[in-house]
Amino acid sequence: MGTELTRNFSIIAHIDHGKTTLSDRLLEVTRTVAEREQQDQLLDSMDLERERGITIKSHPVTMSYPSRDGKVYKLNLLDTPGHVDFSYEVSRSLAACEGALLLIDAAQGVEAQTLANVNLAHQQKLVVIPVINKVDLPAADIPRINHQLEDILQMPAEEAIQASGKMGIGIVDILEAVIERVPPPPEPADTLLRASVFDSVYDSYRGVVSYVRLFSGRIAKGTKITMMSTGKTYEVKEVGVFTPRMTKLGELVNGDVGYIIANMKSPSEVKIGDTITETAKPAPEPLPGFKEIQPMVFSGIYPVSTDDFESLKAAVGKLQINDAAFTFTAESSAALGFGFRCGFLGLLHMEIVQERLRREFNMDVISTYPGVVYELTLSNGQELHVDNPTLWPDPGTIEEIREPLVKAFIMVPNDYIGEVLQLVAEKRGWVDHTETLDGTRVMLTAMLPLNEILVDFNDKLKSSTRGYGSMDYEHAGTQPSSLVKMDILINGEPVDAFSTIVHREKAESRGRDLAKRLKEVIPRQLFQVPIQAAIGAKVIARESISALRKNVTAKCYGGDITRKRKLLEKQKEGKKKMKAIGRVNIPQEAFIEVLKSSTSD
Amino acid sequence: MSGTRTRVRHVYVHVPFCHRICPYCGFYKHQPGKTSYETFAGALTNELRFALRDCEVVPRTLYFGGGTPSILPGNVWRGLVEGMGREVDLSGLEEWNLEANPRTFDEAKAAVWVETGVTRVSLGVQAFDEGSLQVLGRDHGPEDVAEAVNALRRAGIREVNIDLMFSVPGQRLADWERSLHAALDLAPDHLSTYNLTYEEDTEFLQRYESGEWTADADRDAEFFLLADRLLGEAGWVHYEVSNFARPGHESVHNRAYWAGADYLGLGPSAVSTIGGARWRNLPDTVRWVGQIQGVGHARLDGESLSEIQLGMERMALLLRTSEGVPRSWVEEDLAENLIGEGLAEWRDASFVLTTGGMMVADEIAAYLC
Numbered sequence: 001m002g003t004e005l006t007r008n009f010s011i012i013a014h015i016d017h018g019k020t021t022l023s024d025r026l027l028e029v030t031r032t033v034a035e036r037e038q039q040d041q042l043l044d045s046m047d048l049e050r051e052r053g054i055t056i057k058s059h060p061v062t063m064s065y066p067s068r069d070g071k072v073y074k075l076n077l078l079d080t081p082g083h084v085d086f087s088y089e090v091s092r093s094l095a096a097c098e099g100a101l102l103l104i105d106a107a108q109g110v111e112a113q114t115l116a117n118v119n120l121a122h123q124q125k126l127v128v129i130p131v132i133n134k135v136d137l138p139a140a141d142i143p144r145i146n147h148q149l150e151d152i153l154q155m156p157a158e159e160a161i162q163a164s165g166k167m168g169i170g171i172v173d174i175l176e177a178v179i180e181r182v183p184p185p186p187e188p189a190d191t192l193l194r195a196s197v198f199d200s201v202y203d204s205y206r207g208v209v210s211y212v213r214l215f216s217g218r219i220a221k222g223t224k225i226t227m228m229s230t231g232k233t234y235e236v237k238e239v240g241v242f243t244p245r246m247t248k249l250g251e252l253v254n255g256d257v258g259y260i261i262a263n264m265k266s267p268s269e270v271k272i273g274d275t276i277t278e279t280a281k282p283a284p285e286p287l288p289g290f291k292e293i294q295p296m297v298f299s300g301i302y303p304v305s306t307d308d309f310e311s312l313k314a315a316v317g318k319l320q321i322n323d324a325a326f327t328f329t330a331e332s333s334a335a336l337g338f339g340f341r342c343g344f345l346g347l348l349h350m351e352i353v354q355e356r357l358r359r360e361f362n363m364d365v366i367s368t369y370p371g372v373v374y375e376l377t378l379s380n381g382q383e384l385h386v387d388n389p390t391l392w393p394d395p396g397t398i399e400e401i402r403e404p405l406v407k408a409f410i411m412v413p414n415d416y417i418g419e420v421l422q423l424v425a426e427k428r429g430w431v432d433h434t435e436t437l438d439g440t441r442v443m444l445t446a447m448l449p450l451n452e453i454l455v456d457f458n459d460k461l462k463s464s465t466r467g468y469g470s471m472d473y474e475h476a477g478t479q480p481s482s483l484v485k486m487d488i489l490i491n492g493e494p495v496d497a498f499s500t501i502v503h504r505e506k507a508e509s510r511g512r513d514l515a516k517r518l519k520e521v522i523p524r525q526l527f528q529v530p531i532q533a534a535i536g537a538k539v540i541a542r543e544s545i546s547a548l549r550k551n552v553t554a555k556c557y558g559g560d561i562t563r564k565r566k567l568l569e570k571q572k573e574g575k576k577k578m579k580a581i582g583r584v585n586i587p588q589e590a591f592i593e594v595l596k597s598s599t600s601d
Numbered sequence: 602m603s604g605t606r607t608r609v610r611h612v613y614v615h616v617p618f619c620h621r622i623c624p625y626c627g628f629y630k631h632q633p634g635k636t637s638y639e640t641f642a643g644a645l646t647n648e649l650r651f652a653l654r655d656c657e658v659v660p661r662t663l664y665f666g667g668g669t670p671s672i673l674p675g676n677v678w679r680g681l682v683e684g685m686g687r688e689v690d691l692s693g694l695e696e697w698n699l700e701a702n703p704r705t706f707d708e709a710k711a712a713v714w715v716e717t718g719v720t721r722v723s724l725g726v727q728a729f730d731e732g733s734l735q736v737l738g739r740d741h742g743p744e745d746v747a748e749a750v751n752a753l754r755r756a757g758i759r760e761v762n763i764d765l766m767f768s769v770p771g772q773r774l775a776d777w778e779r780s781l782h783a784a785l786d787l788a789p790d791h792l793s794t795y796n797l798t799y800e801e802d803t804e805f806l807q808r809y810e811s812g813e814w815t816a817d818a819d820r821d822a823e824f825f826l827l828a829d830r831l832l833g834e835a836g837w838v839h840y841e842v843s844n845f846a847r848p849g850h851e852s853v854h855n856r857a858y859w860a861g862a863d864y865l866g867l868g869p870s871a872v873s874t875i876g877g878a879r880w881r882n883l884p885d886t887v888r889w890v891g892q893i894q895g896v897g898h899a900r901l902d903g904e905s906l907s908e909i910q911l912g913m914e915r916m917a918l919l920l921r922t923s924e925g926v927p928r929s930w931v932e933e934d935l936a937e938n939l940i941g942e943g944l945a946e947w948r949d950a951s952f953v954l955t956t957g958g959m960m961v962a963d964e965i966a967a968y969l970c
Contacts, residue, residue, distance in 0.1 A: 524818075525964075526939070526942065526944065526961055526964050526965065526968060527938070527942055547942070548818065548961055548964060549818050549819050549821075549822040549960060549961070550796075550818040550819075550821045550822040550825060550960040550961060551818060551960075551961050551963045551964050552796075552842050552921070552959065552960055552961060552962040552963050553798075553842075553962075553963055554795040554796045554797075554798045554842075554843055555795060555798070555843065556842070556843075556858070556859070556917075556918060556921060557666075557855060557858055558613050558858050558864055558866060558871075558872050558873075558874070559613075559628075559866070559870070559871070559872040559881070561858065561872075561874070561914055561918065562872070562879065562881075562904075564914070564917055564918070565910060565913055565914045565917065567963070568913055568917055568963075568966055568967060568970055569913070571963075571966075571967035571970075572967065572970055575967070583938050
């Protein structure tokens with residue numbers, strides 16, 4: 001069977017440019033979903049996705065569309081994650097398509113993320129169809145968007161389709177453009193099975209469901225398959241397509257987008273980007289583009305109450321089932337007790353995981369200061385990857401340290417360029433080049449250490465540009481850097497939860513800041529408590545909590561004694577929740593307080 | 602309490618009546634009215650009689666607190682003492698204390714107290730400066746205090762204590778110093794100096810919680826140290842966190858509490874501790890009288906104290922005193938940490954807090970327990 005009636009495409013857009021609404025409208029016009037079944041944002045099924053208006057997982061759907069040319073086409077829409085944290089997943093989804101709709105908000109115009117997405121689509125050699133969305137808005141400025149298309153994206157303005165997902169304008173035009181401009185899946189050179197996995201979910205009843213695009217061959221129930229990255233073999237139990245619900249079919253063939261269920265026990269057995277082939281007649285080479293996903297950002301996650309460790313362990317385990325990119329290993333901290341060292345694809349991913357732990361698992365958790373993976377070359381020639389400050393080797397043994405960089409695309413109104421340049425400099429970055437976009441805005445391309453944008457870069461960008469600045473980034477290798485491990489010592493003893501890797505020049509101000517905050521939250525004790533920030537043996541900042549001067553019950557007679565004892569019992573109970581550091585006891589809440597404030601601002 | 606009956610040597614009697622309710626006071630008290638003084642005195646005698654079923658009461662000390670015990674008219678007082686005297690032998694009393702407010706008694710009433718056996722009167726003075734007296738809602742002035750002390754002396758009261766308060770909102774260090782001098786000028790035998798505490802269910806606590814007033818441990822410490830220094834220079838003994846005495850005039854009754862002795866409490870809200878059992882009486886005068894008349898007692902909140910709990914209490918209480926705790930009660934390394942900071946010292950076979958240590962005695966108790 002030919003593929004000339006099949007089109008595979010995805011929608012790429014900046015957040016809030018109306019991707020989900022438009023997808024829903026496409027489903028409606030093609031009668032894939034009856035109107036009465038419609039509820040807004042059909043494809044974003046996770047609560048969090050709906051609420052934040054972002055897509056985290058892929059949501060493919062197969063539509064049937066009778067075109068003006070009289071033929072009925074099979075259109076496969078792959079709704080893709082829109083954030084750079086998931087750029088690998090995006091690239092795999094895009095690789096499963098031949099075309100992409102590029103959505104641009106008619107009022108807001110091209111944003112930083114739009115550019116990053118277009119670059120990704122070009123890398124996959126997709127046909128890009130620009131769609132100016134939300135043309136019904138009073139603030140819509142189509143001539144301006146047309147200019148941006150030509151100037152910034154180098155696309156002919158006349159190729160753009162004007163649409164409004166909300167009002168149902170231009171939907172048929174879009175569908176017709178997909179049929180006309182997006183090529184059908186190419187004819188394969190042979191009939192060997194090659195299917196690319198672009199996402200997977202774990203269903204507790206059906207097991208691991210792999211989302212696939214077939215580039216050649218066919219696959220059906222009973223096919224014996226091999227995962228090319230692991231060499232493991234399985235038997236297919238079911239195949240089908242999304243309509244958008246999973247609908248069983250007899251087989252999937254070259255050009256199809258759908259799902260397969262095989263006898264896999266664990267979600268970790270399927271890797272995004274892997275190639276599935278037939279065990280009996282394997283393809284000689286896998287499809288290009290497969291990578292093992294590596295977490296980029298790390299942070300410790302601890303239960304606020306140490307009693308909740310077991311529940312947290314269960315929760316992170318369950319989370320990982322549907323989020324293979326999230327990694328965790330148990331660790332223990334002198335200050336926070338037992339918890340997990342967790343790896344994330346990026347900042348948004350980290351936030352999402354923390355949020356899901358709180359919301360879906362009701363966990364009260366605290367995170368340590370996030371960090372990145374540093375590449376170290378030791379004097380003895382050994383190469384080391386360090387994602388946890390507690391594993392930082394003796395500085396005397398380090399030959400070179402390299403830190404990950406990002407290439408950031410920052411779009412700001414002209415009036416705020418100064419502020420942004422200052423912010424970039426403050427974050428140890430430099431501006432590579434500047435492009436004027438449309439007379440009112442510029443696009444700065446800046447190189448920044450990933451470490452520096454982890455905590456507050458986006459907030460600072462927003463606040464210094466009155467909310468007009470937008471930023472996106474892509475990973476851009478590493479650079480040698482003068483980094484040090486800074487410890488916080490309380491009463492002379494290092495408190496692991498506060499150890500961080502910082503640039504030498506930033507160590508002092510960060511150390512001073514942390515010491516000051518700790519001083520504010522640690523209650524006064526019987527003894528004076530010194531707080532120091534140190535690099536190795538060298539103290540770079542110090543504070544001191546003076547000894548408590550007075551705390552004594554005034555009246556202690558017959559009727560007061562029980563109260564006094566209960567107070568004492570309470571103090572003793574409280575001591576159990578404290579961390580003994582030398583001869584002082586520090587309430588865990590104090591650490592948590594400081595971690596909260598230092599990771600949220 | 603089966604077998605041999607416990608012999609109790611210390612008795613506390615709570616007299617809940619006050620003419621005026623002070624906005625800082627957390628004790629059970631109310632204005633006179635519903636229950637007549639005679640009915641109240643009769644119920645106390647009945648309560649004592651009932652208590653004798655469980656224990657032998659041979660008082661060495663008797664302490665009438667309140668409330669305002671001095672409010673009781675002379676004839677009611679006489680009747681109460683006679684009634685109690687019929688139940689227990691009061692002849693072995695070493696100390697018989699009565700709390701009194703200025704302007705609630707005269708020399709004649711004090712003479713009745715002396716006649717019935719009272720040896721010590723504790724005057725609720727709180728302050729000598731107008732500002733503090735007003736904030737505290739007291740209805741007496743400095744001259745009333747002088748008159749009260751004179752009346753007590755003339756009537757033959759052997760020991761006079763004056764209660765004072767510090768860290769009262771608005772009170773300055775100079776006010777406190779003047780109050781201490783004014784108190785010394787009246788030549789009492791004993792001074793209790795209490796850091797103002799914001800007690801549950803008081804107007805003061807509301808004002809504190811509303812943010813109108815704040816607590817400041819450093820300021821409290823200044824007041825505390827001033828009293829310690831000034832009274833020390835006058836030759837007084839700082840023998841408990843909140844108590845000073847001329848040498849030899851320490852309160853026997855209170856020391857019995859701190860040493861962990863058993864005591865029987867009579868009257869509404871009074872607490873008793875006898876043989877490891879502790880209970881509190883109903884804090885409601887009308888219901889207390891009703892229960893005494895009906896079943897002979899009005900006890901509630903009964904608890905049995907474990908050896909560990911008793912040990913903790915003894916440790917916490919004795920640490921507050923100049924006597925300290927036996928050396929064997931404290932862990933050597935913890936003790937040395939405190940000594941190194943100047944908070945405590947070894948004195949013969951005892952571990953004793955210094956003045957600096959007394960100020961943080963609650964923390965130290967928690968540290969050592």
